[in-house]
Amino acid sequence: MSAPAAVCGQCLRHPPAFDRSFTGFCYRAPADQLILALKFGHRTALAGWLGQQLFDAIPAHYWQDDAPDCLIPVPLSKQRLQQRGFNQALEIARPLSRLSGVELWPDAILRLRDTAPQASLPLRERRQNLQHAFGWRAEQGVLPAGRHIALVDDVMTSGMTLHEIATMLKLNGARRVSVLLAARTPSPGDAL
Structure with a gap:
């Protein structure tokens, strides 16, 4: 029997809409430099390694007992996608899908509007920045209803982006939403 998952104080006070999360790394040196090199240095080969590390960090029973029906990457705004x-x-x-055997739905979620980068905003403004920013792409041909959906992202800081997407998915009937992250910023008080 495995130990119960740890829940941070912030999540206890304000539970996120997603059901569970898995993280490959804590977002601090040297992992932070790898993600920055991927995002801003265009070192896309690092994504394969990060995907492998994330896969290795997720317990095998997750993929066996209640595997997600699909993996959906968090979408970028059109402007940010064009810039990057x-x-x-x-x-x-992509490598997470290959390793897990779970189907990748790269275009299932869309950004309905551009938003300011979350990292540039104070915590109290982040939720408002993202309200109604995401939608389900109807022409995908499938609906989230009854499905276990796993969202994939590079870094989670406040969790507001993932919370908003999970909220939208659950309003559209998703049974469960998991979050799979290459890295997560440390919570205040985490041991360094």
């Missing part, structure tokens, strides 16, 4: 030339969450999701 790729979506780092999609690049991490």
